[in-house]
Amino acid sequence: MKAVLCKAYGPPESLVIDDIPELQCGPGQARIAVEAVGINFPDCLMIEGKYQFKPDFPFSPGGELSGTVIEVGEGVGNVAVGDRICGGGGHGGLAEQIVLPAQGLRPIPDGMDMTTAAAWSTTYGTSYHALKQRGQLQPGETLLVLGAGGGVGLAAVELGHAMGARVIAAASSEAKLEAAREAGADECIDYSDGELKEKVKALTGGQGADVIYDPVGGPLFDQCMRSINWNGRVLIVGFVGGDIPKVPTNLILLKGCQVVGVFYGSFAAMEPEVTARNWEELRDLFTAGKIKPKVSRVYPFGEAAAALRCLADRQAIGKVVVQVVEER
Ligand SMILES: NC(=O)c1ccc[n+]([C@@H]2O[C@H](COP(=O)([O-])OP(=O)(O)OC[C@H]3O[C@@H](n4cnc5c(N)ncnc54)[C@H](OP(=O)(O)O)[C@@H]3O)[C@@H](O)[C@H]2O)c1
Known part of the structure; x- marks a missing residue:
């Protein structure tokens, strides 16, 4: 073959x-x-x-x-x-x-x-697990998604919207942000100039996002840590943007936030019953027309x-x- x-x-x-x-x-x-x-x-x-x-x-x-x-x-x-x-x-x-x-x-x-x-399988499996089990995303919370026009990012935008969050999509081009808008993003940020934190603050009354979904890492990560709300959750999904960033632990303290790892492959292997329930819910969201990969x-x-x-x-x-x- x-x-x-x-x-x-x-x-x-x-x-x-x-x-x-x-x-x-x-x-x-x-x-x-x-x-x-x-x-x-x-x-x-x-x-x-x-x-x-x-x-x-x-x-x-x-x-x-x-x-x-x-x-x-x-x-x-x-x-x-x-x-x-x-x-x-x-x-x-x-x-x-x-x-x-x-x-x-x-x-x-x-x-x-x-x-x-x-x-x-990978994109929605990862992003649903990230937002649901790891991020504990609640209706009405603000979700910031980096790399929002990419595979896992666009799924996170769509799922965040379906879960009742206010979604801020962040990406490097208008074409990617347009795809995020179509997937349900309420607000968009173009970070191609390297600026993220002030734009998030401007859209959140200075408070920052409750949950940040980050598959990019690299130089934007430090700005993520400065864009998280009190009690917020920063989801570590991937490092496509460069070096693996270091976490400034003083910001975890000052913001009372959590920095939470997401590893879908291990989750699926270690928690097969929860994974199966996630997939039933994803199937229902698809059948109801709430998500459209x-x-x-x-x-x-x-x-x-x-x-x-x-x-x-x-x-x-x-x-x-x-x-x-x-x-x-
Ligand atoms: N933790 C897990 O369980 C899990 C599961 C699946 C995937 N992942 C990780 O998630 C990340 C994204 O995977 P994906 O398949 O969704 O990738 P993708 O479709 O290529 O999307 C990645 C996005 O990252 C942004 N980006 C920033 N810097 C980049 C660079 N130097 N090269 C390429 N893209 C860059 C791009 O958006 P902009 O141009 O808008 O910045 C792009 O749309 C990967 O690191 C992957 O390993 C993790």
Whole structure:
């Protein structure tokens, strides 16, 4: 079968499409015919050897996908051959088939197409967990989202709005802010000039945001810590903007705030029942029309490298998807 392979660390252009042997489906596993793959920033880091998890060579990137179950291993009860599912396993998605633990697979909600289904497992799973369990976001609170036009960021804007918060979207371009407005942002901040804190203060009567969702880090993080309200929660989601920032503990004291880590992969592994409830609620939000994952670009399998390049160049709005086979 065909797979997009990383044979040595390098940029997206170093990926190759090659044949690999058929995968074996063991106990507790399911073999899936992959239909589409949602690209995430960690895919770009992984192929350059900059991600915390380093698979052996050769490996296929692609941590979230949609597809159809074509074989189940011994002891699998939650999915059956023919089921349309979505999920992921960190890597291995950019291939015609993948074998995954069956337990983490979820049915695709009624009315969701396979392309969209490939694009919501990681983003909505992460952002809902972040806002609900980690941020304890309440209706009427102010939520500031950085990187608000990107994958997890745009999901956080939409979910924050659906949860009844007043959402301030912050991003580096008008096109990304326009996508955030469409997803339910009440206010927008363009931080391309490097300024965030004074703009947040101006929109919050000087108080700051109650919850800050930060997948960017880098130089903006210090301004996040100065833009948080009394009793606020700063959610540490990622560090796409550069170095891992240091937390000024004096500001935690002065603002009586919390700095809270978000790690969706570990949450899903350690708290499967809470994760399952989150997914029931996400399905209901989708079915009720309250969330609508945005896929802005779809690439054919042969152009998977261009899809990763789009994220690496900070060009993606919402989600970018690689279509492994044409939508049926
Ligand atoms: N903690 C978890 O469980 C978890 C789960 C999933 C993802 N993540 C993390 O979340 C982060 C975002 O992932 P994603 O897939 O949503 O990425 P994405 O779609 O590429 O969005 C990232 C956003 O970050 C901003 N950004 C700032 N500096 C950037 C730079 N130098 N290069 C690229 N983008 C930059 C961009 O918005 P502007 O141009 O508007 O600044 C971009 O829209 C990553 O660090 C990822 O590892 C964490």
